[in-house]
Amino acid sequence: DQQVKQNSPSLSVQEGRISILNCDYTNSMFDYFLWYKKYPAEGPTFLISISSIKDKNEDGRFTVFLNKSAKHLSLHIVPSQPGDSAVYFCAASEEGAQKLVFGQGTRLTINP
């Protein structure tokens, strides 16, 4: 039973436009959510996070939105750049759980 799901395996966006990556979760005990970015042959790297007490967190071109009632979060990248092409993983954790639960990733391709 996958508690974190990213239902879009891939997404293609034109350079300069907005990229929106989605993530759904089922565990209502999750209270912290993160996005990781992964390039080929590298490990995932932390991108941005949000606590369940917030509904939005922004860092430069990256904004994460959390809708707790829908158990849904999204990552917005604007404007999208070619270097943003990567696999993006959504992850979540429960307070004190000492582990992250990951989705299966969405491959984002930014076209020039």
Add this chain to the structure above:
Amino acid sequence: DTAVSQTPKYLVTQMGNDKSIKCEQNLGHDTMYWYKQDSKKFLKIMFSYNNKELIINETVPNRFSPKSPDKAHLNLHINSLELGDSAVYFCASSPRGSGANVLTFGAGSRLTVL
């Protein structure tokens, strides 16, 4: 200077063999993890160690045995390898008190069992 380093990066071996993957972190973190990325691309936690003490074992078969000689190292030994063990194994670390909120990952070790 690599923060979390794993060796080997690639490993190809026959069914039934025993193999090890090593991990070292130079971040001064207290907690280290092993994650497995399977064919369906999910990253799933296998083990977590906090300052050499096992704190998470996610129903991994006994053929997998982690060992943490000190808090900077977490090695993974796998006995009697099976086809289903083929995957990418990621080591990670996090600071004490952060829960698992921000992990720093190694580049991964791709294991192929023939």
